[in-house]
Amino acid sequence: MPIYEYSCKKCESKFELLRHFSDAAEVTCPKCGGVEVEKVLSSFSCGGSSGGYGAMGCAPSVSS
Template sequence: MPTYHYRCKNCGYDFTKEQSFSDDPITVCPECGQEQVRKVYSAVPIEFKGHGFYRTDGASSSSSSSSSDK
């Protein structure tokens, strides 16, 4: 089951909750009881592995030197 990060806009309470994809998102803060809870989204780290992800992969030396001759 995925874990979601929530934060209350009213009191600032941060918490995480394991929920199924079919569960409704939490809207009421368990700390202050206000309906001010929102999901917190953050960047997911990605890692490029293998060939084809770098500028030098697959580029011929003639095509890269022709653009720098100008």
């Protein structure tokens, strides 16, 4: 089961959620209850240009 990291636009806190691929339920911030959250691609953005996460977490062994 994949763990997704989300970032709340309201309080700017980050949290992780276990999500099914088919889970379309709304994600809410556990801290402020805000619904304006955006998915943060961390461990999957290896070598990508979309993240400020360093190459330290760039592991090739990420599977499901």
